[in-house]
Amino acid sequence: MLLQRIHVEKGAYYDSVTLMLVARELQSMEGIEEASLNMATEANLKILAAAGFGVSDIQAGQSDLLIAVRGDGSVLEAAIERARELLKNPPGRKSTPGEYRPKSLDGALSMLPEANMALISIAGRYAGDEADKCLDAGLHVMLYSDNVPIEKEISLKNKAKEKGLLVMGPDCGTAVIRGVGLGFANACPTGPVGLVAAAGTGLQEVHVQLARRGVGVLHAIGTGGRDVKEEVGGITFSMGSEALLCDEEIRVVVLIGKPPAPSVEERILRILEGGKKPAAVGFIGGKASGDKPPLYLCRELEETAAVAAALANGKDPSSAREELFKSYERLKEKAAPMKRKGFIRGLYSGGTLCYEAQLIATGLIGSVYSNAPLASEMKLADSLKSRGHTMVDYGEDEFTQGRLHPMMDSTFRAERLLSESQDPDVGVILFDCVLGYGCHPNPAGQMAEAVEKARKKAGGRIAYVAYVCGVDADPQGATEQRKILEEAGVTVCDSNAEAARLACYIVG
Amino acid sequence: MAPLRLVVVERHKSVINLRSRAGRRYSVVTKGEDMGPRSILSKRLPDWNVGEEVMVFAEALPVCYDPEIPKTPPSKRWRPLWFEWLDFLAEPPLDVVGKELAKGDLSSVAGLGPGLTPAGDDLLAGYMAATKLRGETVPAQIFPKMDTTTWLSFDILRDAFAGLVWRRIKDLCDALAGEGVSLLEESLTSCLAMGHTSGRAYLAGMALGFEA
Numbered sequence: 025m026l027l028q029r030i031h032v033e034k035g036a037y038y039d040s041v042t043l044m045l046v047a048r049e050l051q052s053m054e055g056i057e058e059a060s061l062n063m064a065t066e067a068n069l070k071i072l073a074a075a076g077f078g079v080s081d082i083q084a085g086q087s088d089l090l091i092a093v094r095g096d097g098s099v100l101e102a103a104i105e106r107a108r109e110l111l112k113n114p115p116g117r118k119s120t121p122g123e124y125r126p127k128s129l130d131g132a133l134s135m136l137p138e139a140n141m142a143l144i145s146i147a148g149r150y151a152g153d154e155a156d157k158c159l160d161a162g163l164h165v166m167l168y169s170d171n172v173p174i175e176k177e178i179s180l181k182n183k184a185k186e187k188g189l190l191v192m193g194p195d196c197g198t199a200v201i202r203g204v205g206l207g208f209a210n211a212c213p214t215g216p217v218g219l220v221a222a223a224g225t226g227l228q229e230v231h232v233q234l235a236r237r238g239v240g241v242l243h244a245i246g247t248g249g250r251d252v253k254e255e256v257g258g259i260t261f262s263m264g265s266e267a268l269l270c271d272e273e274i275r276v277v278v279l280i281g282k283p284p285a286p287s288v289e290e291r292i293l294r295i296l297e298g299g300k301k302p303a304a305v306g307f308i309g310g311k312a313s314g315d316k317p318p319l320y321l322c323r324e325l326e327e328t329a330a331v332a333a334a335l336a337n338g339k340d341p342s343s344a345r346e347e348l349f350k351s352y353e354r355l356k357e358k359a360a361p362m363k364r365k366g367f368i369r370g371l372y373s374g375g376t377l378c379y380e381a382q383l384i385a386t387g388l389i390g391s392v393y394s395n396a397p398l399a400s401e402m403k404l405a406d407s408l409k410s411r412g413h414t415m416v417d418y419g420e421d422e423f424t425q426g427r428l429h430p431m432m433d434s435t436f437r438a439e440r441l442l443s444e445s446q447d448p449d450v451g452v453i454l455f456d457c458v459l460g461y462g463c464h465p466n467p468a469g470q471m472a473e474a475v476e477k478a479r480k481k482a483g484g485r486i487a488y489v490a491y492v493c494g495v496d497a498d499p500q501g502a503t504e505q506r507k508i509l510e511e512a513g514v515t516v517c518d519s520n521a522e523a524a525r526l527a528c529y530i531v532g
Numbered sequence: 533m534a535p536l537r538l539v540v541v542e543r544h545k546s547v548i549n550l551r552s553r554a555g556r557r558y559s560v561v562t563k564g565e566d567m568g569p570r571s572i573l574s575k576r577l578p579d580w581n582v583g584e585e586v587m588v589f590a591e592a593l594p595v596c597y598d599p600e601i602p603k604t605p606p607s608k609r610w611r612p613l614w615f616e617w618l619d620f621l622a623e624p625p626l627d628v629v630g631k632e633l634a635k636g637d638l639s640s641v642a643g644l645g646p647g648l649t650p651a652g653d654d655l656l657a658g659y660m661a662a663t664k665l666r667g668e669t670v671p672a673q674i675f676p677k678m679d680t681t682t683w684l685s686f687d688i689l690r691d692a693f694a695g696l697v698w699r700r701i702k703d704l705c706d707a708l709a710g711e712g713v714s715l716l717e718e719s720l721t722s723c724l725a726m727g728h729t730s731g732r733a734y735l736a737g738m739a740l741g742f743e744a
Contacts, residue, residue, distance in 0.1 A: 124723075
């Protein structure tokens with residue numbers, strides 16, 4: 025008989041990679057069927073409960089660590105002890121002396137005095153102060169960390185502006201500087217395009233779609249998702265746009281993000297209008313529309329890339345857009361033999377990809393529920409329980425506190441794919457696989473395994489549609505990843521927008 | 533010159549440590565970076581067993597490096613870097629030495645902590661080397677009594693007190709006196725590779741010595 029135990033380690037903080045490595049180690053112990061190590065956040069307690077662990081008596085706060093194990097009763101205690109031991113010296117992170125790396129900002133600057141930028145990736149509560157120090161040292165900042173208070177973001181960005189420095193972030197997962205990708209970035213070619221984006225999968229998608237059209241990017245400046253809010257005022261978006269307009273190597277400027285606050289949008293568009301460079305503006309789902317050369321206003325990611333590529337190649341952007349939307353129309357023919365009844369369940373690792381898919385689906389088949397919905401009334405009461413058409417963003421904080429981001433580990437998302445496949449009301453399961461540096465080495469493999477298992481149970485009742493956001497030069501290889509999914513019976517599309525449309529046409 | 537009569541005390545993978553009648557350590561090493569004062573660099577270790585008495589003709593051996601600490605002080609440019617080395621004392625397993633240092637004088641760490649050469653001794657040796665590098669005299673009161681630590685460790689401290697250091701440390705001293713980043717990076721990496729904790733303890737001691 026399987027027993028379970030949850031041990032609470034009070035006030036213990038470990039990064040999510042360590043927790044994953046220790047959990048894997050426990051899972052390899054004989055007699056252990058399931059093991060997980062997570063911070064005791066409300067969301068993680070819910071996830072544990074959904075996995076069948078009894079959590080009602082757990083006395084723990086979000087600064088405490090939960091070590092949960094299920095298996096043969098005789099080994100549970102040993103497994104907990106093993107976990108505590110491993111946490112002191114995690115597998116794969118041995119404290120053997122290696123290459124010397126400075127540990128402090130001053131130490132790093134003494135060894136690299138010509139550096140002009142710092143990448144900060146530490147717990148959010150410390151990240152803001154470190155960014156302050158970097159600005160004082162005259163460095164541009166890429167703030168990869170999230171959970172930095174908005175007040176801190178505002179003060180950092182104002183300080184940076186005074187000094188003529190950029191603060192990219194907080195929560196800036198991707199940037200490209202002189203063709204070099206930072207964070208989650210794809211191995212795309214360098215070229216004449218300069219991007220400013222919130223810096224998530226929206227940036228990655230446009231980067232990849234430009235590469236598919238043979239156009240490279242020199243710089244991609246991430247701003248963090250809150251930059252375009254009224255309170256922050258689009259400081260980095262404005263500074264980034266100005267910098268790209270002044271850069272002689274940049275021929276086309278591209279802006280990407282969710283729609284900014286109206287005053288911020290107005291400010292940004294005014295900067296671009298005065299810039300004398302063609303610009304494609306992709307505020308996804310934004311209200312502004314219509315081309316006013318040199319500005320081209322787009323509503324979707326692939327559309328933005330297609331327009332920008334046309335501008336870079338000296339072609340007519342309107343024709344490029346028209347052709348793209350015609351190709352979307354042809355998806356209806358592709359969907360005809362794939363018709364299914366039921367709802368779409370979208371399982372996303374990329375936040376902007378999830379947002380764009382909701383936008384497209386809402387236009388084609390009606391409102392979509394989500395944990396990160398387009399409109400507040402469509403918010404799921406419980407992110408773990410779908411209703412109607414649902415698209416879940418697994419990159420939201422509720423799923424990533426003390427847990428790896430789904431772009432680094434799709435295990436949790438794959439489990440959801442299995443459970444959604446058992447729902448008789450589901451007709452299509454739609455998902456993304458985001459590739460690039462920093463991402464899981466084989467995300468398609470993780471999802472394909474789940475699809476294969478699900479197909480054994482559900483048969484052909486459900487259609488699986490996916491998008492692989494990446495290029496062949498990425499460490500995972502886009503063609504290879506695509507093939508893995510196709511062999512598992514997944515229909516793989518060429519863009520996120522295409523995948524969302526195909527899913528809608530299948531059930532519509 | 534009469535041959536040296538030495539007794540084999542320890543045999544490791546790439547080092548044999550021998551003791552003279554006067555109680556000094558001599559070594560045969562197979563890696564250049566493991567050379568210390570009174571070391572012989574050899575292609576392979578001789579087939580000597582622990583406890584065996586051997587004879588070495590010192591005048592027949594080539595001089596590979598000068599173990600004397602250079603007289604050039606470290607560049608102030610690296611000061612932020614050596615401040616970081618003090619952090620080693622806050623992390624296990626060296627925290628035991630850090631805690632002792634916080635409550636007592638420097639000599640109280642002799643023989644303390646983990647390692648073949650106790651970490652406290654490595655720290656003291658680093659302190660002595662740094663003091664010498666600054667051109668100062670090492671205060672005699674920090675030199676430990678013989679019975680406070682191991683024979684090998686005591687011998688290293690004797691050398692450090694006299695201004696003689698291991699080749700890795702000599703390279704580090706040279707790098708700290710210069711401005712070359714890659715040279716410093718290389719020598720720091722080499723120092724960290726000393727023993728399990730020795731490198732880190734030594735660097736922490738050097739930082740204390742530089743700031744004394």
